[in-house]
Amino acid sequence: MFSFGASKIIQQAANPVTQTAVPDDHFLKIHFLVVGGSLAGYASALSLCRAGHSVTVLDVEDKVETAWGNYGASVSPNLYRLLVQWEMVDELRKHGTKANRMHIVDYYTGESLGFHNWEEELLRDSGGDLVYCQLVDLKKMLLDKAVFYGAEIRHDVEVSGISVQKGSRPSARLTSGEVIEADVILGADGPKSVIRWQVIGQELNETPLGTALFNVCVPSEKMREDPELAALLEAAHTTTIWTGKGYAAYTFTAGGEFTCYMYLPGTGTEDHWYQYIEPAALSKLMAPCVPVLQRLVEAANSISCFPLCEPPQVEPWVHPEGRVVLVGDAAHPFPRASTLGPAMNVGDAGMLGVLFSHLHFDSQIDTFLTAFETLRRDRTKKVLPIELTNVYHIIMPDGEQRQRRDAALRERRDAGLDVFTGSDDDLAVTLWENDKFVFSYDVEEAAEEWWNDWGILDERANDAVRLAAVQIPIVQIAKQVERPL
Ligand SMILES: Cc1cc2nc3c(=O)[nH]c(=O)nc-3n(C[C@H](O)[C@H](O)[C@H](O)COP(=O)(O)OP(=O)(O)OC[C@H]3O[C@@H](n4cnc5c(N)ncnc54)[C@H](O)[C@@H]3O)c2cc1C
Structure with a gap:
């Protein structure tokens, strides 16, 4: 008890x-x-x-x-x-806050690499937003x-x-x-x-993967003071991915507040792991990025830092x-x-x-x-x-794979297409299929499928045992009744 x-x-x-x-x-x-x-x-x-x-x-x-x-x-x-x-x-x-689309942006220059609108079909099939x-x-x-x-x-x-x-x-x-x-x-x-x-x-x-993650919370009232930050806040239904070579930011509005997950190469950030970090210190580590990202971080009221890790099994x-x-x-x-x-x-x-x-x-x-x-x-x-x-996709280091990815994004952007849609089997499309x-x-x-395929059989086996337990005395009584006195 x-x-x-x-x-x-x-x-x-x-x-x-x-x-x-x-x-x-x-x-x-x-x-x-x-x-x-x-x-x-x-x-x-x-x-x-x-x-x-x-x-x-x-x-x-x-x-x-x-x-x-x-x-x-x-x-x-x-x-x-x-x-x-x-x-x-x-x-x-x-x-x-409902997200309708994703905007891919170059981390260094702010160049728009294209948009991807959430497909009606996907949302309908998955039954959710x-x-x-x-x-x-x-x-x-x-x-x-x-x-x-x-x-x-x-x-x-x-x-x-x-x-x-x-x-x-x-x-x-x-x-x-x-x-x-x-x-x-x-x-x-x-x-x-x-x-x-x-x-x-x-x-x-956990096993650190060589990247540091900064969890940045930015109060919306501060963002409204800066026209470029205010524009990010107003695009509340757009999630933005700022992709760099080993660097990235993932920004979105969540219930009226603004969040930024900042990914930076881990080397040199170890002193900050599992701690809060001052906005000015993170702003320095992020360079050279597009200035609006630095201003976003400088407006933050709380930033915590962790190594990005592969979790244990x-x-x-x-x-x-x-x-x-x-x-x-x-x-x-x-x-x-x-x-x-x-x-x-x-x-x-x-x-x-x-x-x-x-x-x-x-x-x-x-x-x-x-x-x-x-x-x-x-x-x-x-x-x-x-x-x-x-995560790897957005922090992808420089090299042939990244150049191919960016070329594919630009091609679809210029054709007016959603950037993750296409017939190629490039990484972006694979990721979209994964999602x-x-x-x-x-x-x-x-769970219901498991129950119908397996659980119910187990239940019937249990039921048989239970019925047998109930029936034994009845059978015994019947036998006794049959026996001549
Ligand atoms: C710093 C940090 C940043 C994160 N950022 C994000 C993010 O931005 N977005 C996101 O989606 N996820 C984020 N996560 C992950 C997210 O918090 C977890 O994935 C999620 O909360 C896990 O839920 P859970 O219920 O399994 O465990 P937890 O949320 O970890 O909850 C465990 C609970 O158990 C309680 N507890 C622990 N030990 C005891 C005990 N001995 N007796 C009684 N109670 C106990 C704790 O108080 C806690 O409430 C972050 C996690 C951390 C630590």
Whole structure:
């Protein structure tokens, strides 16, 4: 049994819970304990409560804001569709900025290398829009919806470890001394996960890739003071990629605020890694770029610097001894400022929700956790290289490949075409095809497919065992009745 100690329960459903998935008569309702209240944790709480389970989320922070300040996050069409399925369209409209097109610009001269308009067809097929919002708003949207569906959220609670033993319920220890038991524990505690350490038994390190990433937040009121910056702000539905040789900037409006991800060669930036950096210091490192980019950075109110890294491979995600599973960045860390990462983190929740909406037997819990790991690991293996290739594409060093790419972009620009559309198999087109592959994926559909192909067979096997257990006494009684007295 779990008890509530001194920590605050700051959010709990005030209204009766609306369940979209109506549990059937044999539905087995269980309790999930989620360690970590952020994208993966809140989304999992939402999705599992929606499926009919009870969920408690614990987070060490006493507020929703991120430790590293505000930054923009992309809600790719596949994530957008999932959020719409979770009835969050109004929140998306309120906090998001829709991106209609991409503008490719030369980092040094400001020459426009062309536009690419998001194809109607792609958006129609994927059933969603591409939207940018502040990461903190995305977290808050998920938190509010999780609470609406009945999740219990406890902030200011630090988990120090877990206890896992085959055959018994896992439990989490808090630094306050409290112990909380659950049927399943989700480790949604991010890339430095405490739970992960206990699942895999070792520390994992990311591998720096030789590029530094600067996360630049620029207040819109400052941008309005400079006509060129104001023009960037006004083109709110355009994402701009400023591409240089080893240098790049990715700029967009996210819910009214302006974000710039700046990529620079890593050598010489090491002293700034994992720290904030002054705008003037970054401005110096960026030279020689088009002056408007330097002015953009100088208007920033917060800049953090990280090495761009290849994340480590985490294996396994499910604790070998029991019902503890990693989700989000704890399971599959993505590079910071990743454009495909939020959909991966929230997508985990979509998969868990659908799988566990079919829970009828205790023994299915292990099957579902294994299925979750297999399906999501496979997805990560496909999406992570696409993310890294996208970044490589914009920071591509000088050389033949870059010259060919720029020539192809200019040719399509001069022909009045969308720059990523074409019959050639050049890199730009390949990237676009990759993005389509990511955007058209429906995680809930994939989970249902698994259920129809495999899960239901397992359920029938379980059902047969259950029926056999019920039938044995009846058969025995019948035999006894048949036996002459
Ligand atoms: C500096 C930085 C910049 C980034 N920039 C961007 C960006 O611009 N755009 C973007 O989309 N993504 C960005 N990311 C990545 C993004 O933040 C993550 O991909 C995303 O938040 C991962 O979600 P998550 O829920 O898996 O984990 P996290 O967001 O890492 O959340 C983990 C949660 O667990 C809690 N926690 C940790 N340990 C414990 C414990 N022991 N007990 C209780 N609670 C605990 C933490 O407080 C936290 O709330 C950035 C990340 C960083 C660090």
